Structure formats: C-alpha cells, structure tokens
Amino acid sequence: MTRPDQTRRTRVRRRLPALTLALALVATGAAPALAADTDPGVIVYTRNPGDVAADERGHDLVAVTPDAESFQTLYEGWSGVALSPSARWVVRLVRDRETENANAVEVSRTDGSGLWRLPYDRHVDLTGATWSPDGAHLAYAVADGDAPTADQVEIHVVDLITRTVAVVPVPDEVAGVIDLRWSPDGDWFVFDDWAYAGLPGMHHIVWRMRVDGTEAQSLAGSRDGAAPSSAMDPAWSPDGRSIAFTHADEDESSTGLALWVMDADGENAREVLPATGDWIYGLAWSPDGTQLAMSRDPSGLQDATSIWRVGVDGSGLVRVTQPPPPVRHLVDDWRHLSTSTRAACPPGEVPDSGFTDTSGHPHRAGIDCATWLGLANGRSEHTYDPVRPVLRGQLATFLARLLEASGVALPPPTDQGFTDVEASHHADAINQLAELGIVQGVTDTTYEPSWATNRAQMAALLVRTYEYITDSALTRAADEFDDDDGSAHEAAIDKAANAGLTGGHSVSSYQPIVAVKRGQMATFLTRIANRLVIDGRIILPE
Secondary structure (H helix, E strand, O other), X not given: OOOOOOOOOOOOOOOOOXXXXXXXXXXXXXXXXXXXOOOOOEEEXXXXXXXXXXXXXXXXXXXXXXXXXXXXXXXXXXXXXXXXXXXXXXXXXXXXXXXXXXXXXXXXXXXXXXOXXXXXXXXXXXEEEEEOOOOOEEEEEEEOOOOOOHHHOEEEEEEOOOOOEEEEEOOOOOOOEEEEEEOOOOOEXXXXXXXXXXXXXXXXXXXXXXXXXXXXXXXXXXXXXXXXXXXXXEEEXXXXXXXXXXXXXXXXXXXXXXXXXXXXXXXXXXXXXXXXXXXXXEXXXXXXXXXXXXXXXXXXXXXXXXXXXXXXXXXXXXXXXXXXXXXXXXXXXXEOOOOOOOOOOOOOOOOOOOOOOOOOXXXXXXXXXXXXXXXXXXXXXXXXXXXXXXXXXXXXXXXXXXXXHOOOOOOOOOXXXXXXXXXXXXXXXXXXXXXXXXXXXXXXOOOOOOOEOEHHHHHHHHHHHHHHHHOOOOOXXXXXXXXXXXXXXXXXXXXXXXXXXXXXXXXXXXXOOOEOEHHHHHXXXXXXXXXXXXXXXXXXXX
C-alpha cells in the first residue's frame, strides 16, 4: 500500500456559550461541541502549496481554530517540520538532493535563531518526528536506507539541553518506523511499522513500546499472507488511554481508508468512520478527547486535501478547511497554544475594565481580563497606569491574588523579619508569600518593596507561584533566549517560556533586566491563569 504523503474550590464552573459553527454539516448527526467551557485549541497543519519542492521554502505551519474563524501562521519554511509543544522550536531535515540521505537534522527557534545541527549520513524520517510532552526531548527514526531491514532501524532521542543522542532499539520484526508519536505521559512510543514484506502493496502495523525500547507490542494490522491488512497513522488520545489509527484491508486501493480507535493496549478496536474510498491521514485528537481531526482526500493523490473533524463516536463529520488544488492541508496536531489566554479570557465574555488610560495599549485585553479575574486593580477607579513599573511589593500582591483565585489558602500574615515593609500596603502579601517560600528578601532583614521588578525576577516568581499551586515542577526544555546567558534566573526564564507564561520580547530575546510594566504584568497573569483554568484550578467569574 502506498502512503499519501492542594484544597480546591468545589463550586461548579459556569458554562460558557458554545462557539458558533460557521461550517457546513456534511454528514448525519449534529456537529460535535467545541469544548464550550474551555479553550477548544487549534488544529496545526502544514500548508503544502503542491508546486514547491519539500526542501525549498514555501511550506508553512498554520494554526486554525476548529470553527475555521481564525488562522495564524506559526512558521514559514520547509515541509517535514515538527513543532515543539511550546510552539517556539522546530526541527527539520536537510537532505542531499542526489542521494536523498540526510545531511543533518536542524533544530531552531521558529524565527530561525538558535540553530544547531546533528550531522547524519543515514536515512532519517522526520515525517514522524515527535517531541516529548514537556518539550525537552525529540525523537525520530534513523535507518541505513529508504527500504530498511530490521537490523538497520533505530530510534534516536535527542536531549535539547545537552544536545546528546540516545539510541533506542526496535524489535527485530519491525522493518521501518514512521509516524512516531510520544504518549502524553511521556512513557511510551507508538509508531507505524511499514514494509513491502513480499506482499502486494505496502503493509503497515501499529506498534507500541516503552521509550527505552522494552515491552514492545504490535497492536493492529497484519502481514498474514492470507488476510493482510494495514493499520497506520497512530495518534494518542490526550489521556493516553486510546489510540486512533486508519485501517485498510488488502483491497484498500478501491475502498480507501477507515478511521478506527482502540484502547492503548490494542483491545476494544472499533470503527469510527467506514472506508468510503477517501484517503485519511494525519490524525489528531482534540484537547478534550471528544473529537478527531484528519486530512482527507477523495482522490488518494493528495491534490485535494482538506481538514475535517469528527466526533470520536463517528457523529458530526465537518469540513474545517477547503484549499484550492494543488494546495494541501496536512494535519500535524490539535493543541492549546501555550501563550493562549482564550480559556481564562473567553472572547466576548470579558467586560471593559473602564480604565481611560488603556485605550490603544498593546496589553489592553490582558488588563481587562486580569481585572475581571480579580488579579489586578487600577491605580484609581478610572486609571490603571499601564506603563508604570511593577514594584516588588505590588508583585507580591498580584501573586497573592493569583494563589487565592487558584484555591490556595494563604497563611495568616506573620512577621517574616523584614524591617522595611511595615508601612507598605503590600506587607501582608509579602509576609504570606515569604512564608510559602515564593518571595525572598534582598537581605535577611530587608525586602525593598519599592524597588522595581525586572523581567528575569518576574519569571522566577511566576514559576515558583505556578509550581506551588500545582505542586509540580515546570520543565526547562531548551535555551530559550540568546540574551539571558549568565542570568541567575536563566533556568526560570526558560521554564516560563516553555510553559507559555512568557513569549519574550521576541522569540530569541527576553530583555531580562528591563523593568516589568503594569500592562505587561496583566498579560503575564492571564497567561498563567489560562493554564490554571484549563487545569480546573481557577473558576471564571459568574
């Protein structure tokens, strides 16, 4: 078969109005709901122009909302690019045009900065490159030729911080690894094992194994000469309990591909969409696990490839995009963008804060939302003063409000030994957060509440606050910026960027010693609040 390329609030969260679907319903059954109470995420796809070579520019990574109302270009460049979970890094393959073998695997930020290479003289498959859920590692298949035999195939896992490579063996029965996918818990790989195997057409088997190469198990597909079948394009559900895949029997050339879902151990396989002659590939689950997105092509030649979504129960098949041929839309993922604030600040739901000095300000939306969520207050009833620097005392109060909004019971304010905070309006918050270990003094006896806070210090405090609320550690996945080397807070800055708490001044620049302004602080607060809303820790106002 040939492939087409701590204590929490218990109040019930209010339900937000469902997003209006501006899409045509093309199959029996109502369209699946779009995660009305949270951010439905975006479908990330490659926009393949159809007339540009894979190793030439012109293949963009684009994000589209599942209602097709908003499109955003995430990366402009080559095909075969895999986008990191933070959407800050990409990996692509540099090929020798004559031999088609890899010259190097390139990793860079989406603006091309921070580029580094791993040289290769073997066949590397990046169509199935996969990032670990925390963004700290990258995995892809390596072989000695385009049609490898079992002893030539292995998986390489790259540590983005140390830039070292670990080799993971695959079972002897595996003839080729494509469409490699990392499980949401970080413990498993699933992949498509393809081979000609002496049978008519190319046959595919879906495998699952631990990321160290142990406990390998074939889940679906067969190379039984009497009844061969193909299973391919595996995709993990967000909770890691299910795997979606496409399926075809021997005569797939006439029937196309069917969409199936099975349990993660291969049991309870069930058909979602029957084969109708269309080709289906590039599967991705919605963040809430109720829908699947796919690229669908009635011709099998990838010259009319559009994006569709369907309920996991098979109901409500909906076309999301319809590009003109030869443009093709190839689904890569369905995710929450890490810097999104849509869950915490739902469009059309956040009221105007009424501040007269924020009109036209780039952080106006963040100010309105942070005020609505009770995380920020104005300097007066009608003014916010967005360009004023955030002082150390003020920042303690911002973070104390965030902790309380997340259901954390702050300790009674008790003297923590700072002799310079008694007259400060923020003394209680300073002492409470110092007791929790989130803020520290400049010395053992001074806090300096009237000093301005710079962006590096702010990142460290945001990370400590989030980690305290969630009782979990954020991951430092990569060297996120070029201008924070040597900063005492570099690791925290990297963690904050990887988690989407900050986007930086640009993709490659953070400006760590620049003072944080009140307008910027509002946006930082809404970004961290967005994660906490999705986690169910912050409840939106009634």
